[in-house]
Amino acid sequence: xxxxxxxxxxxxxxxxxxxxxxxxxxxxxxxxxxxxxxxxxxxxxxxxxxxxxxxxxxxxxxxxxxxxxxxxxxxxxxxxxxxxxxxxxxxxxxxxxxxxxxxxxxxxxxxxxxxxxxxxxxxxxxxxxxxxxxxxxxxxxxxxxxxxxxxxxxxxxxxxxxxxxxxxxxxxxxxxxxxxxxxxxxxxxxxxxxxxxxxxxxxxxxxxxxxxxxxxxxxxxxxxxxxxxxxxxxxxxxxxxxxxxxxxxxxxxxxxxxxxxxxxxxx
Amino acid sequence: xxxxxxxxxxxxxxxxxxxxxxxxxxxxxxxxxxxxxxxxxxxxxxxxxxxxxxxxxxxxxxxxxxxxxxxxxxxxxxxxxxxxxxxxxxxxxxxxxxxxxxxxxxxxxxxxxxxxxxxxxxxxxxxxxxxxxxxxxxxxxxxxxxxxxxxxxxxxxxxxxxxxxxxxxxxxxxxxxxxxxxxxxxxxxxxxxxxxxxxxxxxxxxxxxxxxxxxxxxxxxxxxxxxxxxxxxxxxxxxxxxxxxxxxxxxxxxxxxxxxxxxxxxx
DNA sequence: CTAGATTGTCTCTTACACAAGACACATGTA
DNA sequence: TACATGTGTCTTGTGTAAGAGACAATCTAG
Numbered sequence: 213x214x215x216x217x218x219x220x221x222x223x224x225x226x227x228x229x230x231x232x233x234x235x236x237x238x239x240x241x242x243x244x245x246x247x248x249x250x251x252x253x254x255x256x257x258x259x260x261x262x263x264x265x266x267x268x269x270x271x272x273x274x275x276x277x278x279x280x281x282x283x284x285x286x287x288x289x290x291x292x293x294x295x296x297x298x299x300x301x302x303x304x305x306x307x308x309x310x311x312x313x314x315x316x317x318x319x320x321x322x323x324x325x326x327x328x329x330x331x332x333x334x335x336x337x338x339x340x341x342x343x344x345x346x347x348x349x350x351x352x353x354x355x356x357x358x359x360x361x362x363x364x365x366x367x368x369x370x371x372x373x374x375x376x377x378x379x380x381x382x383x384x385x386x387x388x389x390x391x392x393x394x395x396x397x398x399x400x401x402x403x404x405x406x407x408x409x410x411x412x413x414x415x416x417x418x419x420x421x422x423x424x425x426x427x428x429x430x431x432x433x434x435x436x437x438x439x440x441x442x443x444x445x446x447x448x449x450x451x452x453x454x455x456x457x458x459x460x461x462x463x464x465x466x467x468x469x470x471x472x473x474x475x476x477x478x479x
Numbered sequence: 480x481x482x483x484x485x486x487x488x489x490x491x492x493x494x495x496x497x498x499x500x501x502x503x504x505x506x507x508x509x510x511x512x513x514x515x516x517x518x519x520x521x522x523x524x525x526x527x528x529x530x531x532x533x534x535x536x537x538x539x540x541x542x543x544x545x546x547x548x549x550x551x552x553x554x555x556x557x558x559x560x561x562x563x564x565x566x567x568x569x570x571x572x573x574x575x576x577x578x579x580x581x582x583x584x585x586x587x588x589x590x591x592x593x594x595x596x597x598x599x600x601x602x603x604x605x606x607x608x609x610x611x612x613x614x615x616x617x618x619x620x621x622x623x624x625x626x627x628x629x630x631x632x633x634x635x636x637x638x639x640x641x642x643x644x645x646x647x648x649x650x651x652x653x654x655x656x657x658x659x660x661x662x663x664x665x666x667x668x669x670x671x672x673x674x675x676x677x678x679x680x681x682x683x684x685x686x687x688x689x690x691x692x693x694x695x696x697x698x699x700x701x702x703x704x705x706x707x708x709x710x711x712x713x714x715x716x717x718x719x720x721x722x723x724x725x726x727x728x729x730x731x732x733x734x735x736x737x738x739x740x741x742x743x744x745x746x
Numbered sequence: 747c748t749a750g751a752t753t754g755t756c757t758c759t760t761a762c763a764c765a766a767g768a769c770a771c772a773t774g775t776a
Numbered sequence: 777t778a779c780a781t782g783t784g785t786c787t788t789g790t791g792t793a794a795g796a797g798a799c800a801a802t803c804t805a806g
Contacts, residue, residue: 244552260752272795296575300514505763541783541785
């Protein structure tokens with residue numbers, strides 16, 4: 213087959229090694245890229261820019277966008293020549309929530325947690341091999357630490373990432389984690405072996421804490437939610453200031469684990 | 480088997496206009512049909528049934544579904560050979576909400592309304608020429624009247640429909656409303672002219688009430704939300720028992736209009 | 747004013763995605 | 777046992793959708 217699915221956002225594909233000239237792409241793939249691009253940019257985009265953004269011929273994008281707008285997956289934005297997500301996608305998304313007990317209850321639980329503790333709380337899942345914040349609830353601190361829903365972060369940067377990978381073969385993990393993923397935002401570099409060991413300990417412990425990984429001021433506490441099959445299907449986590457006392461951290465972890473366990477009881 | 484859906488969610492068709500025994504369909508269109516079909520059925524569907532449902536060759540559906548699952552727009556459901564909407568669609572849907580002030584505030588307002596009044600409240604919009612319940616909040620009656628989000632109902636059956644069409648040309652309205660749409664669930668038949676007159680009066684009055692249209696026990700109160708351009712962009716409505724007193728109905732309408740007006744003030 | 751960039755629509759060609767259909771492997775049921 | 781029904785993977789041909797490019801309109805500088 214071809215290069216399989218080169219569908220990984222590719223916001224800016226560093227060197228120009230990819231894209232072997234004008235290979236003809238399937239329309240559906242173009243569409244998937246369009247959606248990813250809009251998701252990555254979080255705003256309405258002009259059709260011309262869209263074509264540039266997904267690196268596709270203008271004429272193609274015009275026709276595809278027309279189809280998508282007609283179908284309601286996209287909508288023309290205010291000024292008239294920009295597009296963004298449409299109502300249909302919202303409706304399908306709500307269908308997903310409705311059909312997905314875990315997500316529905318998880319959202320609820322996360323909202324509760326952040327209200328009760330005052331800290332930012334998040335529901336996280338693996339999304340085609342990437343760590344994804346599926347739902348987050350801001351917390352009540354004056355300077356609150358928040359992250360956008362749908363944000364995708366390299367697995368090694370997070371506590372949840374360590375839990376989500378528990379139970380996977382080493383080879384699979386190596387496959388999911390790129391070299392770049394091991395470089396933290398501040399430039400420090402994790403060793404793959406250390407990361408894999410973290411995963412094992414996190415899986416065994418049933419929770420995970422990371423300090424100062426994505427930024428220097430926060431600590432991340434996470435607990436796993438299990439599927440009926442016993443796999444880690446999601447995590448819930450709390451983002452707290454890095455100087456939170458040992459004692460309070462312990463309490464929060466206990467709380468988190470209890471809630472995660474409750475979520476694991478699938479109907 | 481399938482079907483038997485009393486509330487006609489649309490018997491057939493999708494974004495395609497002329498469906499002459501589709502010999503060779505574009506992949507993207509197949510996908511759009513798949514999504515519509517899943518939305519109409521509100522549950523995971525086996526790939527074989529899916530192929531039947533959208534009237535497409537199995538081999539095609541297999542490849543398309545694989546692409547969609549890889550991309551995360553669909554997910555394999557529990558037993559392993561059924562598919563339903565995936566996380567990506569949820570994320571895109573949330574992006575839509577985030578990018579859409581009206582929807583975000585409208586949902587909020589509808590939730591407030593149903594909590595304050597105890598009645599079922601809904602946010603409604605036109606979705607490619609069809610009336611759509613975009614968000615609904617159940618109300619607190621013992622036997623509550625509720626409708627599923629994303630349900631599409633013929634425009635003439637509803638109070639909101641009359642408001643949403645205010646300002647459209649007669650020809651456009653005629654185009655949007657099919658013969659079948661004029662037949663109420665109980666078999667009664669509306670006259671197109673009456674309906675169009677209703678639209679005019681509703682538009683002029685700035686609210687609309689219908690009694691016993693979709694069923695014999697409810698009254699529907701609706702008020703329009705205007706876009707900056709002065710067009711009716713959405714409605715919020717309350718579904719109340721048909722024997723609600725004139726006085727209370729009047730109060731609710733006043734409340735509804737006030738809230739709708741507040742929503743109309745776009746930033 | 748001209749020169750350049752951008753937008754939306756069109757036409758034509760050909761590479762390839764859709765479709766048909768064969769296959770192996772499960773099931774269930776008479 | 778045979779016999780139907782369903783599932784998932786292949787291969788192969790051809791109708792057509794993706795892409796190149798030309799076009800007029802519309803901006804926006806300078």
